[in-house]
Amino acid sequence: MKIIVMDSANVRIEVLNVADHMLEDEIELFLSEHGYSLNNISWMAAPIDYVPVQFHEYDTDKENGEEVHATRSTRLKDFSIYDSVQEVKHREQEELAQALHLQGEKVDDGYEWHFEGECPIVAAYDYDEPCDVVILSVRVNKEGGLTIIGDEKNDRGNEHEIEADDIFAGHMDFIISEIGY
Known part of the structure; x- marks a missing residue:
């Protein structure tokens, strides 16, 4: 299972590989024991190896001044060689x-x-x-x-x-x- 931690204080995302059997209370205890301040983070558990990620890019079209929105889908995964x-x-x-x-x-x-x-x-x-x-x-x-x-x-x-x-x-x-x- 993966725990995705969004750390707003340090502006970063961390992905933790943990045992599959952890429950919500155990996850919060695990995070606290490993130095994460539950006040500064949001987290979610994903029971999969590949987590879908959607990137959005907003801009203004230079010709007509209208808002342009582009999306790109990818996966958050282990980045081994x-x-x-x-x-x-x-x-x-x-x-x-x-x-x-x-x-x-x-x-x-x-x-x-x-x-x-x-x-x-x-x-x-x-x-x-x-x-x-x-x-x-x-x-x-x-x-x-x-x-x-x-x-x-x-x-x-x-x-x-x-x-x-x-x-x-x-x-x-x-x-x-x-x-x-």
């Missing part, structure tokens, strides 16, 4: 799928791209070992699933499918830029 890397990987996978939709050759169940000449090389886990992989082709199906065919750079002649999640974060861009997106 692993989570950040996974987010980058998934964003890159979405960008690759979009590049294939725009630049790839239409096939029965999606779009694909075959590399010729200088093929992109990415770092990936291949058979659970990190290595350089030469990417030969990529495909996105109608459901958005990616198929990546590659060959280990130092042991050519064994073309096989590489899982998108096995490609190191930041390396999918080598494929995307080679497509010309």
Whole structure:
């Protein structure tokens, strides 16, 4: 469970990971015992890992003087390195799928791209070992699933499918830029 503490005295928000079984009185006791002044904070308990957050931006349109309101939704979550890397990987996978939709050759169940000449090389886990992989082709199906065919750079002649999640974060861009997106 997460306790979200809004500290008005210090103008900050803190997220505390605590045991799931705490009741309201126990939470207030816990906060007091850990140095939070209940007079200066507001808090809420969320029994989930991801807390929705809505950001609002208000401004004035320079041309007509009317108020403009924009919103952006995101999630308040643990910001571990692993989570950040996974987010980058998934964003890159979405960008690759979009590049294939725009630049790839239409096939029965999606779009694909075959590399010729200088093929992109990415770092990936291949058979659970990190290595350089030469990417030969990529495909996105109608459901958005990616198929990546590659060959280990130092042991050519064994073309096989590489899982998108096995490609190191930041390396999918080598494929995307080679497509010309």
